[in-house]
Amino acid sequence: MLEILDTWLRTAAERIHAEAPHLTELDQAIGDGDHGTNMDRGFRAIVATLDGRPAPDPTVTDQAATAELLRLVGRTLISTVGGASGPLYGTAFLRASAAVAGLAEPATGAAAIGAALEAAATGVGALGKSTTGEKTMLDALVPAATAARSAIDSGANAATVAGAARDAAQAGAEATIPLVATKGRASYLGERSIGHQDPGATSAALLLAALADVVA
Amino acid sequence: MLEILDTWLRTAAERIHAEAPHLTELDQAIGDGDHGTNMDRGFRAIVATLDGRPAPDPTVTDQAATAELLRLVGRTLISTVGGASGPLYGTAFLRASAAVAGLAEPATGAAAIGAALEAAATGVGALGKSTTGEKTMLDALVPAATAARSAIDSGANAATVAGAARDAAQAGAEATIPLVATKGRASYLGERSIGHQDPGATSAALLLAALADVVA
Amino acid sequence: MAATAPSHAMKKLINAVDDIVPESLAGLGAAHPDVVRIDAANAVVLRAGGPKAGKVGLISGGGSGHEPLHGGFVGLGMLDAACAGNVFTSPVPDQMEAATRAVDGGAGVLHIVKNYTGDVLNFQMAAELVGGEIEVASVVTNDDVAVQDSLYTAGRRGVGVTVLVEKIAGAAAEAGASLAAVAATAVKVNGQGRSMGLALTSCIVPAAGTPTFALGDDEVEVGIGIHGEPGRRREKLAPVDDMAEWLVSPIVSDLGLTRGDRVLAFVNGMGGTPLIELYIAFNSVAKILGGQGIAIERSLVGNYITSLEMAGFSVTLLRLDDDLVRLWDAPVHTPALRWGV
Amino acid sequence: MAATAPSHAMKKLINAVDDIVPESLAGLGAAHPDVVRIDAANAVVLRAGGPKAGKVGLISGGGSGHEPLHGGFVGLGMLDAACAGNVFTSPVPDQMEAATRAVDGGAGVLHIVKNYTGDVLNFQMAAELVGGEIEVASVVTNDDVAVQDSLYTAGRRGVGVTVLVEKIAGAAAEAGASLAAVAATAVKVNGQGRSMGLALTSCIVPAAGTPTFALGDDEVEVGIGIHGEPGRRREKLAPVDDMAEWLVSPIVSDLGLTRGDRVLAFVNGMGGTPLIELYIAFNSVAKILGGQGIAIERSLVGNYITSLEMAGFSVTLLRLDDDLVRLWDAPVHTPALRWGV
């Protein structure tokens, strides 16, 4: 689990870096033009953290080590991203960490992904006082968590669960286009926010696409 | 003489107004982009002065009244134009006034034009500490004064004298194009002033073209 | 040499995009060593001389690009520290925690937070990080009448009034008021002040490299915030008397100002608009208020809360009473505002 | 909404081109009634409270478009009056005469004149107009090292050092120095100060309506004056550390500054460059001077002598001694500079 998490984070960091200009462009349209830069800064910091991490403690279980790394990622994002997305994504990872730690050991990869996604979505909504349909990252995270849970309930393995989450997040991100933003910076635009895809939902979909590729 | 002066000034004001954008454009290239505006402001003030002037005092000779009006024009330019061209053109008219007043009465139109032009050119050179070849209005005024003197010396009438002055001023203005400016704002450009016609020489040629048309 | 080749290329006095904030802070520190000290590791501007024992500490912060806000307002009678985020990006809780600890003089610390989701969330996390150790109060400024304060927005943005809150609450703290009293003063100023702004041009976020929005030659963006974000609506460029009216009217009606009321009028440039124009704009505002019998008792004109090199202006009106006038007039000594000392 | 339609159209906060100067002056007066009074008929900014008996009067003036210069420097410890010409056009002798008469307190009047043909000639005529009635001395500032001071130019332009002359000579006058002594102080400051500037963009003279010069996306104009006039040469846009070097080097060598010398470093914005960048530029200047062992004892950073909305900056260095430091630190209370009061 820990290895997959490590690979995912590194893959995500590459994707985020490559897509940063696009994320920033989306944020220029309905925000302040920094989402790509913010996410890139955060994920570069994560990679630095991964690189600098001591070898895993053999006395700690894989699941506990995974939870601990998720916590570290959350703290890193909070300490380096800034803006709205820093605390929100940071909280997502902190909550995911707690959820993974809370699963009976040894949890399956599918169960870990499902629990982590649900906790992340709930954490973002609680901190951001937001819900789906407000044109935020929640419009990718919540459908992803729901799709993951359905897949798990029908007995799917980790790869299938991650694939379902990816598809739902992607669809959710695209579905933000016609929405009027009512949270975050884009809400200042009112009706003028219609017709643009939310940058945070887009980055969330991007992270889950990387996860599906890594888990596959 | 007074009537011709009045007509000339009004004609000149119209021409300056029409050519102001061109003069400003020339000044943008090697100065600060205000020569057209400055001259236009001054000549509008002159027309206002002409319009507001009481009827000529019948006890005063035409020549004296002409000199007095030239003085008024000089003062008006000094009080309204600003920049380098205000004091310089203003002084030109003040000196022209004194020259015309100093001619034995009744002076011919040709003599008045000749004396006025010489005095104007000398006055500008003295105030501006400048001479020909420095890419200034003197490159139009000095040749004009010289040409007028030659024409007078060969017995020409006022129309011919004014025509000669016009032609010389025009040629002089055009001849500023290859010069390096060594006076005024254009001198800051050094070699980069080459290739542009001097705005002040251009306005001087314009004034003398109007004179030739009016005297003709 | 007349102009032919228009351009919106990024032309800035910078070395590298990543060096903008640290080098600008270093320059601020080098230019005003008597007033501020830079904590480079945390990107925090601290008042020279350290915390004043028994005085409430005031900190603020936010994305960079709004200079002189906030670092230029650190000093006697105003802020004790300012946290600098990346351009238009809220700083992180670690910075705010460091600033809070650095300025604590035992009387508690006030966080002055502009109402943006990012700023609010990060300051909130910072407050949790020092919770129990240092008494922290937070005041959120939200004075921008361009935004509806409704369920359908993140609430009104904190803009121009933030400068006035920092000055006036800073004076209260300097005079020895308690944390509760300083916070109450800040809340009062925020409650009695409103702002609105417009842009003549966009600005270029360095990391993005292109203008945040495109405006036609004859268009203005009305109801902008301070992050280059597009505004509420687009209008044709108009005489400044009219444009001032677009900004002043909503403020006057939102504040319910009427004949005989006293105000501080703050005409703020967005960064690229020169003073010659800001004074013309102030003249327009003064004419409008004068026509309604509203008395301008204090004024502030200049580039104080900006959006990088954006051209445009905002108007802030603060309803005054004798208390606020006294606190406004109290000595202040910061890089950007100074009087009485 | 990403930018697609670049433009250099004139977008200014104005009502009409002809109203710019009078309305900007009116705004200045309305914003600072405690400091200045506007003589609208003569377009002259006067120090509130009238001439001070026995004090040397200081007046300056020039084309508008350089705000806060000169009107923003009228007040205690600096100018007694400033004459505002049209944009980039020297005022006329009538204005200077009116100002000279208005500020005369019986101890004579100093004219501070920037070295441009127009300014010099108009002030010269004004001095003649009051000659015999009021004792007038004139000091011409000519600090711009971009211009060769030779037979082949109108001489060096007066630029950044003018601000320092007005402050320091103003302090001398306020302290009761005689006309000769105040003039000598002004001459000394001019002699010990040098400047050079560069532009990242042109500016638009309102009456012209188009940019004075065209610059490519990657070009800077080096050695500009303050009237939007093109500079001495064109360079490729470079890191600000390099650009600062282009400006500082000629100044240091012209002043003959060496290790251990003390200076006032003034980093001035051309009007459209925001503070975040000016502090970065100051940081570059501080690094260069620090590397040469030249000590920055005083500093000034901001938009103080501008070219409308031009982007760019200039550097002015003034060699300091204890006298100049004392006069620099003396109280000043003007719309644009204020301390000690």
Ligand SMILES: Nc1ncnc2c1ncn2[C@@H]1O[C@H](COP(=O)(O)OP(=O)(O)O)[C@@H](O)[C@H]1O
């Ligand atoms: N209250 C909120 N709840 C959930 N997500 C939010 C909220 N506010 C903003 N976001 C997300 O944050 C994204 C913007 O992130 P970013 O640009 O990095 O921060 P900022 O808006 O501070 O510049 C938005 O696209 C949106 O998805």
Ligand SMILES: Nc1ncnc2c1ncn2[C@@H]1O[C@H](COP(=O)(O)OP(=O)(O)O)[C@@H](O)[C@H]1O
């Ligand atoms: N020393 C001088 N002697 C003669 N003419 C001069 C001198 N300096 C400048 N001029 C003339 O003045 C013109 C510029 O006038 P104008 O643009 O109105 O004033 P300014 O240069 O102050 O903006 C130049 O084109 C030149 O012909």
Ligand SMILES: [Mg+2]
């Ligand atoms: Mg953003």
Ligand SMILES: [Mg+2]
């Ligand atoms: Mg000119």
Ligand SMILES: [Mg+2]
């Ligand atoms: Mg942001």
Ligand SMILES: [Mg+2]
């Ligand atoms: Mg001029």
